[in-house]
Amino acid sequence: MDRRTVLKGLAGAGGLALTGLSAPAIAQGASARTLRFVPQANLANFDPIWGTQYVVRNAAALVWDTLYGIDSSLQPQRQMVESEETSDDGKTWTFKLRPGLKFHDGEPVLSKDVVASLSRWAARDPMGLMILANQQELTVVDDRTFKWVLKQPFPKMLYALAKNNAPCSFVMPERIAKTDPFKQITEYVGSGPMKFAKGEWVPGAKAVFEKFADYVPRQEKASWLAGGKQILVDRVEWIVMPDPATAAAALQNGEVDWWENPIADLVPVLKKNKNISVDIGDPLGNIGSFRMNHLFAPFNDVRARRAVLMAMSQEDYMRAIVGDDNALWKALPGFFTPDTPLYSELGGEILKGKRDLDAAKKLLAESGYSGQPVTCLVAQDQPITKAQGDVTADLLKRLGMNVDFVATDWGTVGSRRAAKTPPGQGGWNMFHSWHAGADCITPAAYTAIRANGEKAWFGWPNSPNTEKEITTWFDAKNIEEEKAAIGRVNKAALEDVVYAPTGFFLTYTAWRKNVSGITKGPLPFFWGVSKSA
Amino acid sequence: MLSYILRRIVATLPVMAIVALFVFSLLYIAPGDPAVVIAGDQASPEDVERIRQSLGLDRPFLVQFGGWVWRILHGDLGTSIFTNLPVSAMIGQRLGPTLSLMIVTLLLTIVVAVPLGVVAAWKAGSLIDRVIMGFAVFGFSLPVFVVGYMLAYIFALELEWLPVQGYTPLTQGFWPWLENLILPAIALGCVYIALVARITRAAMLEVLQQDYIRTARAKGLGQGGILFIHALKNAAVPIVTVIGIGIALLIGGAVVTESVFAIPGLGRLTIDAILRRDYPVIQGIVLLFSFVYVLVNLMIDVIYTLVDPRIRY
Numbered sequence: 001m002d003r004r005t006v007l008k009g010l011a012g013a014g015g016l017a018l019t020g021l022s023a024p025a026i027a028q029g030a031s032a033r034t035l036r037f038v039p040q041a042n043l044a045n046f047d048p049i050w051g052t053q054y055v056v057r058n059a060a061a062l063v064w065d066t067l068y069g070i071d072s073s074l075q076p077q078r079q080m081v082e083s084e085e086t087s088d089d090g091k092t093w094t095f096k097l098r099p100g101l102k103f104h105d106g107e108p109v110l111s112k113d114v115v116a117s118l119s120r121w122a123a124r125d126p127m128g129l130m131i132l133a134n135q136q137e138l139t140v141v142d143d144r145t146f147k148w149v150l151k152q153p154f155p156k157m158l159y160a161l162a163k164n165n166a167p168c169s170f171v172m173p174e175r176i177a178k179t180d181p182f183k184q185i186t187e188y189v190g191s192g193p194m195k196f197a198k199g200e201w202v203p204g205a206k207a208v209f210e211k212f213a214d215y216v217p218r219q220e221k222a223s224w225l226a227g228g229k230q231i232l233v234d235r236v237e238w239i240v241m242p243d244p245a246t247a248a249a250a251l252q253n254g255e256v257d258w259w260e261n262p263i264a265d266l267v268p269v270l271k272k273n274k275n276i277s278v279d280i281g282d283p284l285g286n287i288g289s290f291r292m293n294h295l296f297a298p299f300n301d302v303r304a305r306r307a308v309l310m311a312m313s314q315e316d317y318m319r320a321i322v323g324d325d326n327a328l329w330k331a332l333p334g335f336f337t338p339d340t341p342l343y344s345e346l347g348g349e350i351l352k353g354k355r356d357l358d359a360a361k362k363l364l365a366e367s368g369y370s371g372q373p374v375t376c377l378v379a380q381d382q383p384i385t386k387a388q389g390d391v392t393a394d395l396l397k398r399l400g401m402n403v404d405f406v407a408t409d410w411g412t413v414g415s416r417r418a419a420k421t422p423p424g425q426g427g428w429n430m431f432h433s434w435h436a437g438a439d440c441i442t443p444a445a446y447t448a449i450r451a452n453g454e455k456a457w458f459g460w461p462n463s464p465n466t467e468k469e470i471t472t473w474f475d476a477k478n479i480e481e482e483k484a485a486i487g488r489v490n491k492a493a494l495e496d497v498v499y500a501p502t503g504f505f506l507t508y509t510a511w512r513k514n515v516s517g518i519t520k521g522p523l524p525f526f527w528g529v530s531k532s533a
Numbered sequence: 534m535l536s537y538i539l540r541r542i543v544a545t546l547p548v549m550a551i552v553a554l555f556v557f558s559l560l561y562i563a564p565g566d567p568a569v570v571i572a573g574d575q576a577s578p579e580d581v582e583r584i585r586q587s588l589g590l591d592r593p594f595l596v597q598f599g600g601w602v603w604r605i606l607h608g609d610l611g612t613s614i615f616t617n618l619p620v621s622a623m624i625g626q627r628l629g630p631t632l633s634l635m636i637v638t639l640l641l642t643i644v645v646a647v648p649l650g651v652v653a654a655w656k657a658g659s660l661i662d663r664v665i666m667g668f669a670v671f672g673f674s675l676p677v678f679v680v681g682y683m684l685a686y687i688f689a690l691e692l693e694w695l696p697v698q699g700y701t702p703l704t705q706g707f708w709p710w711l712e713n714l715i716l717p718a719i720a721l722g723c724v725y726i727a728l729v730a731r732i733t734r735a736a737m738l739e740v741l742q743q744d745y746i747r748t749a750r751a752k753g754l755g756q757g758g759i760l761f762i763h764a765l766k767n768a769a770v771p772i773v774t775v776i777g778i779g780i781a782l783l784i785g786g787a788v789v790t791e792s793v794f795a796i797p798g799l800g801r802l803t804i805d806a807i808l809r810r811d812y813p814v815i816q817g818i819v820l821l822f823s824f825v826y827v828l829v830n831l832m833i834d835v836i837y838t839l840v841d842p843r844i845r846y
Contacts, residue, residue: 042805044615044616044805044809045571045615045616045617047617050571051571051572052572124580180587182583182584182586182587183587184617186617202626202627202797203613203615203616203618203623204797204801204802204805205795205797205801206797239698239699239795240795241698241795242792242795242801242804243792243793243795245682245685245793246685246697246698246792246793246794246795247795249685249686249689249690249697249698250697250698250699250795252690253689253690253693253696253697255696255697255698255699381808408564409565409808410570410808411564411565411566411567411569411570411808411809411810412564412565414565414566414569414570415564415565415566415569416564418566418569418578418581447577455577457577458578
């Protein structure tokens with residue numbers, strides 16, 4: 001008997017005497033049927049359409065299902081759909097649902113639910129908005145069939161419905177899906193493989209999911225968001241831990257089973273523990289970035305932006321983020337996710353080879369830069385942005401720029417970056433961010449690559465060539481056309497420096513060795529995961 | 534006394550109103566926008582603006598403040614911008630862990646710090662006194678999170694006696710409840726124990742030099758009786774004061790402790806709400822904390838009259 005058992009016994013006896021309350025008997029094996037997971041962030045709300053946080057998307061994938069799901073080869077596969085047909089002119093899509101689909105409240109999934117859900121999703125999703133702009137009608141044909149009629153063909157329809165970028169096109173009951181897309185839903189009823197235990201939800205601390213007994217998985221092998229989603233545990237408990245050291249200790253202690261994203265500093269400790277497995281979590285990784293404001297000097301001049309690109313060292317940025325582990329990063333002479341089918345380095349010379357500080361200084365001088373302050377926003381509460389901000393500040397100083405380093409929190413950066421006023425009047429010149437590699441495979445959900453001026457993401461780049469090639473990609477009819485178009489997007493975006501990519505980096509995930517079935521992917525997949533006692 | 538207590542409670546209302554106005558104004562002028570956090574990193578400015586409108590954040594300051602006061606007067610603390618849950622329910626969820634942590638810490642402090650202070654005063658200038666005061670300086674100097682990590686490493690990871698994190702409600706058993714609170718209470722209590730021990734020592738030293746103590750000794754009264762019955766009672770006013778003031782320290786310390794030990798209490802809720810600019814939640818918590826603080830001060834005043842009959846209101 002160890003000391004903890006003795007202490008428990010003594011205190012238990014004392015407690016019984018004092019309070020008359022006893023600890024409930026834990027059924028044997030109950031622990032093995034509950035998977036305790038530490039997510040990347042707090043599940044602060046639970047409407048996967050209203051917001052676009054990854055953590056919400058990840059939880060939503062348990063509760064809500066989608067018509068199609070992206071698989072590990074990045075192809076859309078049928079999920080709730082049994083079949084689809086496209087008219088000869090490519091303008092009419094007719095979808096038929098699988099039989100026997102049920103919501104968690106026992107009601108069948110009907111076409112009217114899907115139509116309402118797609119309408120709400122489309123109002124908030126960039127690809128959905130493209131479809132809406134092209135939509136003639138979206139109508140119910142019968143309980144299991146619905147039709148989407150477009151004004152022009154949209155070859156990326158299935159990808160839009162399958163993609164894992166937030167917001168995904170999750171299907172909800174019609175009464176919930178009719179909620180204004182800009183207001184939160186309050187009922188969390190889906191038809192996915194797990195039910196959300198709303199009564200046990202403590203936002204900021206805990207979220208619980210229970211196996212949905214009536215879920216009928218597809219017969220195919222599970223692959224990311226596609227295939228048969230077999231849930232092998234009774235409960236999945238998400239335990240939010242704001243402190244990485246605590247999460248590491250809890251994993252070592254066996255108080256939790258799976259930690260989604262251990263920080264690089266703690267990985268060596270976890271690797272030493274014989275009860276813990278550590279591996280790359282998401283092979284699609286992340287792309288680091290800093291954005292320059294194209295509206296104001298000095299970065300309204302492309303020469304100033306190019307000067308920064310010529311001088312920057314991606315290795316400096318990556319080492320600041322991931323430390324000495326070379327397996328966790330690679331240089332990225334472009335904008336798209338490495339090791340994916342459309343990846344291109346076309347036009348990437350400016351980011352390759354030896355960094356030329358002198359040439360960069362000369363180019364900066366040619367741009368007319370004369371020492372005015374450069375306002376660099378850095379969110380100190382986000383380790384990745386903080387690390388990048390420090391490297392950028394040093395880079396700009398070495399370039400001879402006058403850096404106004406604004407160290408603040410993410411809430412403030414997020415708000416200030418939206419200001420289109422000059423830097424001295426509440427605006428900015430640079431801020432740092434990063435993008436999930438899963439979002440950067442194509443331009444479909446890649447907001448950061450868009451360069452349509454005032455309508456573009458923060459920094460408001462205006463690059464007609466980039467936009468032209470993005471349109472070409474949307475219209476591409478086969479993979480060769482897509483590849484060619486993406487190469488040209490990469491080149492044009494680098495020429496005009498839409499933003500500065502700081503490199504490609506991966507993160508680890510860690511789990512106890514009594515847990516099996518964890519797969520690498522852009523989000524944590526709980527289907528196929530089991531736990532032994 | 535009753536009328537005094539009632540007067541004090543009524544007097545808390547304007548204090549809370551001023552605190553509320555101050556906090557509301559501060560949040561209003563502070564940079565940061567909850568709509569931006571909600572919308573996510575990839576959202577367009579138009580999306581953010583629509584969310585701002587749907588949350589009413591685009592309305593003028595006075596309209597927002599007036600609406601909030603009106604709801605408060607009707608017993609409604611509002612709804613969280615992020616969770617869409619009532620603020621009162623969110624606070625209710627988090628109150629148990631924080632109260633538990635504070636109660637255990639408070640008890641631990643009283644049980645440990647007061648005897649230590651008494652013994653240090655009794656043995657003033659001796660090795661025991663120096664050791665106790667040395668520990669007090671040590672405890673006072675170490676940040677809560679450093680103590681927390683050290684305790685977690687030794688007692689949770691190495692010895693495996695206690696859990697690293699979490700909270701179990703008392704309804705699920707005394708030991709499961711206490712087990713999760715021991716390490717956080719020690720971590721949080723270190724500063725507090727050091728403070729109370731030092732104040733107790735100082736107060737006791739002053740009392741022990743009084744004539745009536747010498748008289749009690751001359752009458753042959755035992756050391757324990759002199760220290761704990763005669764001296765401690767007369768030294769109690771500053772000790773009670775510092776324990777009361779320390780509750781404010783506990784509230785502040787709980788923020789860090791709850792993060793280190795992943796306890797789902799009000800401290801963590803406060804930090805989360807501030808970082809997300811979840812205004813209704815921040816306002817609700819600040820109101821609660823102000824009320825608690827005013828009540829604690831009231832309780833201290835009442836306890837004064839019990840330990841020192843010369844004090845009357």
